[in-house]
Amino acid sequence: MEWRDTGILLGTRKHGESSLILEVFTPERGRHFGVLKGGTSRKMTPHLQPGAQLDLTWKARLEEHMGAFSAEPERSRAHLAMANRVTLAGMNxxxxxxxxxxxEREGHLPLYRRTEALLDLMAQPDLWPLAYLRWELALLEELGFGLDLTRCAATGAREGLIYVSPKSGRAVSEGGAGDWANRMLPLPEVMLGRGAASDAEIVLALGTTGHFLEHHLAASLGDAPLPAARAALIGLLARQTKRH
Known part of the structure; x- marks a missing residue:
């Protein structure tokens, strides 16, 4: 078995004395693992930073085997991430x-393209928090937990949408919420593609997407806790909002 593709490096872990196991996200084969011999060498180490774009060839005797990678650097993103605390936290x-x-091994081409575009936007840190929020919405959509914010789940109205149902992920108007309003999640205008998209609104919106990441996505994976890196990003954005 053999294939060649580009891929975003998600992470590495040591394997033996000089090899690494690479975890990558590719357009056609999704999240994939493989062993890279000599990955800890001085030649390769600078190119194997998280977020790097790699030209990958994977080989294995059988498809179900972990297999081995050969990897050539296409571009690094470390310098973009390190230039700004928010983009570094966001990339993580x-x-x-x-x-x-x-x-593993399931293609998600639309999400791959969004991820690549988001990471390449790190040179514009002012635009990045909003782009990240849209990426989280796309992640939920791609994995089967998308939000329907087009009309009120209770009344069908397209205006006055200010809540999201925590169970269905559908928008709810003030009138449609009724006595259940205190159980609803906020639906800031930034999630509807309107308004000034302030950092404060984005943090509020990330609280809503976070509910679905935790109670729907993570629950489907056995209630594993969400990565701490996400909480670190939101904490940084919240502190930045207070300073402004």
Whole structure:
């Protein structure tokens, strides 16, 4: 068995004396593992930073085997991430959520393209929090937990949507919520593609997407805790909001 593809490096772990096990996200084969011989060498180490884009060839005797990678660097993103605390925390959150939520060896091409575009946007840190929020919404959609924010689940109204049902993920208007309003999640305008998309609104919106990541996605994976990297990003954004 053999294939070649590009891929985003999600992480590495040591394997033997000089090899690494790479975890990558590829367009056609999704999240995939493989052994890279000599991965700890001085030549390869600088190119194997999380978020790096790699030209990958995978080989194995049988498809179900872990197999071995050969890898050539396409581009590094470390310099972009390190230039700003928010983008560094954000990149860590993206990679951790992909590793956490994606099944192995299952292609998710739309999500791959969104992820690649998001990581390449790190040169514009002012745009990044909003882009990250949209990426989380896309992640939920791709994994089968998408939100329906087009109309009120109770009344069918398309205006006055201010809540999200924590169970169904559907939008709810003030009138539609009725006595259940205190059990609803907030639906800030930024989630509807409207308004100024302030950092405060984005943090509020991430609280809503976080509910579905924790209580729907993580629950489907045996209630594993969400990666700490996501909480670190939101904490940083919240502190940044208070300073402003």
């Amino acid at each position: 959150a993206v990679l951790a959520l992909l590793s956490f939520g994606l099944p």
